[in-house]
Amino acid sequence: MSDALDDGPFFHGTKAALRVGDLLTAGFRSNYRPDVVMNHIYFTALRDGAGLAxxxxxxxxxxxxxxxxxxxxxxxxxNVTDKKFPGNPTRSYRSTEPLRIVEEIDDWQRRTPEALQSWRNRLDALDRSGNAEIIN
Known part of the structure; x- marks a missing residue:
């Protein structure tokens, strides 16, 4: 588990319809920048963080x-550990190894359309400034 000090549970947010037992693997296009093929699969120990993703x-x-x-x-x-935030407050991780789907979670916090637009605006501004580089 290298230097990641978290026992989970872990979550992954996506728009893909998956089933229990399916494997998420690296090597596919980013959920956020389709022009980028990911060398890692990303996940978090924060349920609502996965929901935002x-x-x-x-x-x-x-x-x-x-x-x-x-x-x-x-x-x-x-992308977030120490580079942007001291430690790992977002409890965000990545792996080159697959993630196994255990179950779908329904009780995560959904954002209002206004809150989502605010997040999209922030991401767009970062992307235009060149600060939203994906470390892959």
Missing amino acids: AELACGDGEPRVYRVEPTGDFENDP
């Missing part, structure tokens, strides 16, 4: 949050 993901599907189990080693997500 699902709501902000590209695509027309319904936002979904899944409880997942890492199948191998994982590390703190360098």
